[in-house]
Amino acid sequence: MKTIFEALVSDNDRCIAIVGGGGKTTLMYYLAQEFKKRGLRVISGTTTRILYPDPEQSSGVAFSDEGGFFKKVEKYLADDCHVTVARNCSETGGKLQGLDCREIEEIFTLSTAERMVLEADGARQMPLKAAGDNEPVVCRRTDLFIAVVGLESIGKALLDENVFRADLVAERSGTALGEVVTPHTVASLMCHREGLLKGCPEGARSCVFFNKSDLNQGRDKARAVVAAAASLSGRKPDFWVCASLAEKSCDEYGSMYL
Numbered sequence: 415m416k417t418i419f420e421a422l423v424s425d426n427d428r429c430i431a432i433v434g435g436g437g438k439t440t441l442m443y444y445l446a447q448e449f450k451k452r453g454l455r456v457i458s459g460t461t462t463r464i465l466y467p468d469p470e471q472s473s474g475v476a477f478s479d480e481g482g483f484f485k486k487v488e489k490y491l492a493d494d495c496h497v498t499v500a501r502n503c504s505e506t507g508g509k510l511q512g513l514d515c516r517e518i519e520e521i522f523t524l525s526t527a528e529r530m531v532l533e534a535d536g537a538r539q540m541p542l543k544a545a546g547d548n549e550p551v552v553c554r555r556t557d558l559f560i561a562v563v564g565l566e567s568i569g570k571a572l573l574d575e576n577v578f579r580a581d582l583v584a585e586r587s588g589t590a591l592g593e594v595v596t597p598h599t600v601a602s603l604m605c606h607r608e609g610l611l612k613g614c615p616e617g618a619r620s621c622v623f624f625n626k627s628d629l630n631q632g633r634d635k636a637r638a639v640v641a642a643a644a645s646l647s648g649r650k651p652d653f654w655v656c657a658s659l660a661e662k663s664c665d666e667y668g669s670m671y672l
Contacts, residue, residue, distance in 0.1 A: 419448040421655045421667040422621060427558040429522070431534045431618075433550040434562035434610060435541040435578070437625040438533045439464050440659045441562060443471040449529045450495045456529040457487075457522055459499040460512035461551035462536050467510075472498040478513060478521075487525050497527075515553040534613070537578045541626075542567035542595065544582035544603065550613040559618045561610040561651065563639075564625050565632045567595050597638035604639070605648030620651040627665045628658040636666065643670065 423430070423445065430445060432438045442458055449456040458472060467475065474490030476483055479502045490497035499521055500510035513521070522530045535550035537543040541564020552559065570576040572595050577583050584591045586609050587602040603609040604622060614620050624636040636656035643650055656666040 416664055416667070417448075418655065418657045418659070418662065418664045419445065421657070421664045422560065422623070423448075423558065424619070427619070428529055429553060429556050430529075430531045430558045430560065431550070431552045431556045432532065432560045432562060433535045433545070433552070433613065434560075434623075435537050435543055435564045435567065435625075436539045437541075437562050437564060437623075437659055438537070441560070441623065441625075442531050442533050443467065444659060444662070445531045446472070446496050449531075453495070454528045455491045455495045455526055456531060457497055457499055457518075457525065457527045458531050459518060460510065460533040461515060461518065461553075462512050462533065462549070463504075463509045464512070464533055465510070466503060466508045467498055472496060474498065475500060475503075475510070477502050478517065484524065487521065491526055512551075515551060519553055519555060540567075540576065540578040541565070542576075542583065542600065542603075543578035544586055545608065545612045546579065546582075552613045552615060554615055556615050556618045559611070559614040559620045560623050561604075561621070562623045562625055563600060563610070565635045566626055566629055568597060568600065568635045568639075570595055572599070597635060598642045600639045601642035601646055604643055605646045605650055607648065609648075611649055611651060619653075622651045622654045624654065624656040625659055627656045628661050628663070632656070632658070633665050640668070640670065
């Protein structure tokens with residue numbers, strides 16, 4: 415079985431955008447570390463907001479609001495092959511404030527980085543979400559678009575305490591508020607024109623990443639979503655991966671069109 419990195423990333427994936435439910439930040443730093451292991455210089459960051467990284471996630475953060483920004487970017491890339499970029503860090507909450515796509519693409523172009531991994535929306539750490547009107551914020555040069563779904567959402571009630579923007583998930587999936595989230599709910603949200611693939615640039619490879627396969631019946635839930643999507647119309651991802659970021663294990667993956 416391939417690793418999570420091997421199942422997700424191809425040699426041509428220079429710019430990666432991650433959207434969807436909880437687990438995005440963990441996945442972003444995991445991919446950055448894997449690029450490092452392969453000797454590739456990588457930029458991580460966000461077009462929204464993320465928590466300040468732990469040292470094991472990223473040993474260097476460069477703020478564009480501070481002087482000598484590009485020198486810091488290059489120093490971190492030279493020393494560690496990885497830098498996280500942001501506009502600044504909020505005084506309350508300790509969150510990195512993201513940059514817009516134009517700024518991030520310029521940084522990537524002018525730097526010596528060879529890969530870029532970005533978190534492109536927020537989910538308040540909930541496992542399933544629907545995108546709002548102004549999100550996700552995805553760079554046009556994205557090569558790989560990953561939509562994260564937490565498998566623990568399946569079996570829970572479609573309510574705001576379990577799902578981010580439960581009303582929009584209900585509207586786009588056809589599952590009524592308060593009803594149980596089923597594999598068909600997730601599949602319907604996947605295929606909706608404003609669903610899980612909202613914001614995916616034309617020409618980018620797209621993936622639905624089912625996280626927390628280590629939970630009870632996790633793999634079965636992921637397979638059930640893929641099976642339910644087979645009978646639905648609409649845009650579907652190019653492939654899917656079922657994995658556990660906590661255990662760094664990849665359990666299953668495949669094309670959505672076999």
